[in-house]
Amino acid sequence: MFKRILIAEDQETQNISLQTTLADLSIKKPEYVYYCDDALTWIKNSIRAEQPYDLLVTDLSFVEDHNKQRIAGGVELIQAAKKVQPSLKILVFSVENKSAVIDMLFKELHIDGYVRKARHDAQYLKLALTAIYNDKKYLSPDLKLARKENNSHDFTELDIAIISQLVDGTPQKNIPYYLQENNIKPSGLSSIEKRLNLMKEVLGFSKNEQLIAYCKDMGII
């Protein structure tokens, strides 16, 4: 089983229970930090000491406080960690259940496992640890359901730019200027209209307000 594990989790109570859960798997003394910046520092130090970690267990959302951080959240932490130690295995442990986010984690950041903070998370954590130790990917079962039911449109960079501008209060007719300045390709007003129509049609909406609400719910913006 893993010998050196680092836990990045800001909730004190979660941190406590992660340790007891790992103790059940006879993992000796996992190390833990409450801030993302500390996590990266410890990873770097472990490399320097030639005792690199085997596994990083991290949350996604970290609450801000007086202690200003360079690395704000789990996603950025994973990117930074992979850069300094590509071999590091990563298990994400979070309440997040938006399929868009989780797909991105596996496909782009190449994480090794995802356990949702939910009913039987302690059990699933143990399963995840053994799976990952055997070079397998793991996804907690409560999420598999949530991902299937999703027949949604997949949002392009353009889509997200348009929606973000709307949420920022830019009038639709001014969005072309913004897109040109940021070198986002189709920038004509008609293209924006067409794109909005497509999104609304696929999702069965008739008004922008519905689309905004949907994107908020799905964590797209």
Add this chain to the structure above:
Amino acid sequence: MFKRILIAEDQETQNISLQTTLADLSIKKPEYVYYCDDALTWIKNSIRAEQPYDLLVTDLSFVEDHNKQRIAGGVELIQAAKKVQPSLKILVFSVENKSAVIDMLFKELHIDGYVRKARHDAQYLKLALTAIYNDKKYLSPDLKLARKENNSHDFTELDIAIISQLVDGTPQKNIPYYLQENNIKPSGLSSIEKRLNLMKEVLGFSKNEQLIAYCKDMGII
């Protein structure tokens, strides 16, 4: 200190750490359940056995699973619990930090304390327990900040009806019909426009899309 505590929390790991935290306060054996329905049953049984609980510690959001529940979430559980045992003290322990929600909990449901799941939640839990035991209210400090920065408009029933209709895709010009059918008083189209303008002006917005996004963020809808 409290003698009989009931914990309602669906996350296995949180449940574990709550128990260890309470153990630090030399609270003997807190009882715990993973479902809201079970919580209410246990409360009723404890009354029947003439050994009522002193305190209920509960989360707000419970994940749905195959085990269908009559009581869906923490808010409903608190209402039901207060009905069968008005004297029961209640401490909410949740990640939620929307001021609208928390204000409602204190003002309408008369909870005794609120601790946000965040950096030092274990410490704050202990502070909350002693405060509540001494008949004081408790609010974890990370929340006091979040509530102050809020110079927001307070949304009336009308406001929420209008916004909900927009999110449902009703064209603005058709909303008067909906309001009349539901006996919501000012129902003229001009009143709706005026109300939307007021909300947007107070919050510094120019477009409906911004307002929708804001309401989603604040948990108003």
Add this chain to the structure above:
DNA sequence: AACCAATCTACGGTTTCCCGTAAGGATCCA
């Protein structure tokens, strides 16, 4: 180089929304 296909853009008519003004109703007080 020329052609085709696909996409992007520009344009005009229609609908909806926005916003200011004014008329209609209700409430309160002298």
Add this chain to the structure above:
DNA sequence: TGGATCCTTACGGGAAACCGTAGATTGGTT
């Protein structure tokens, strides 16, 4: 009762968004 104030509603001009069509541009192929 009369009048003053506030709130609601109705109306109309102008702006923005919606929608279909036609022209322009791009990228790839022969």
